[in-house]
Amino acid sequence: MVSFPDISADLKSAMPELRGRVLANEPLGPLTWFRVGGPAQVLFTPVDEDDLAYFLAHLPADIPVYVIGVGSNLIVRDGGVEGVVIRLSPRGFGTIVAEGDTVRAGTAALDKRVAEAAAAANIGGLEFYFGIPGSIGGALRMNAGANGGETKDVLVEARGVTRAGETVTFTNAEMGFVYRSHGVDPSIIFTSALYRGTLMEPEKIRARMNEVQQHRETAQPIREKTGGSTFKNPPGHSSWKLVDAAGMRGFRVGGAQVSEMHCNFLINTGDATAADIETLGETVRDRVKAHSGIELQWEIKRIGVAG
Known part of the structure; x- marks a missing residue:
């Protein structure tokens, strides 16, 4: 059984105002779609963006940090992950709000749920997310796309937290999107995203989502x-x-x-x-x-x- 030195007590004592959950040598395999891999030396689940910023601001700079979402596009190697793995929970980072022709989503929200929320508000343009089995954080990180659409086509801005615990916002242009990647500092942990679609007839949106789903079920x-x-x-x-x-x-x-x-x-x-x-x-x-x-x-x- 793989295990790392337990540093969780030291981290907690250095962060008296921390509200999130800190677990030592926590198995990561069950959190990934492949269901494989070793433990995280520390697994941290922040309560909200402020809690995440506080944790990062007080985390020693020499401790590596990794972020995982729903683990759909991830291999965790068998020896586990040294340092801190941060997992953003749907409770703290999964809110989706549709207003007018925009949708704001936390980065733990599933891509599919964002597409559904947009459709419920008669907002078209995000149907491609219905066929992507991940969360918004991964979509931002990879410029996720499918069925003719990509994240860069609909994103207005993304919000995140730096390794030093500062909150920052990036416009679509500042994200520097390219095919399946972006140009933002990889240490940034994205916390929310704002999208703009086009108001459309709900029947057209639903028809497009059904096409996306049928393609997935028959081809993947x-x-x-x-x-x-x-x-x-x-x-x-x-x-x-x-x-x-x-x-x-x-x-x-x-x-x-x-x-x-x-x-x-x-x-x-x-x-x-x-x-x-x-x-x-x-x-x-x-x-x-x-x-x-x-x-x-x-x-x-x-x-x-x-x-």
């Missing part, structure tokens, strides 16, 4: 233990086609397998380790590079140390 292994799209699409190519052409459909390493349904999805068939999944991904990258000369880039985030 959404009922498996998976991390979503594994690799970014190279310019002019589809990753799944490159993986398929390299003969990797259904390929296995231990308990990890390339999905038979969609070649850009890796799945935990039941007993995979994080090492199995990551090794499978690297094997796929090697085979694709050998077959097509194209080097696939990971879209799934990987954190922690090997077991």
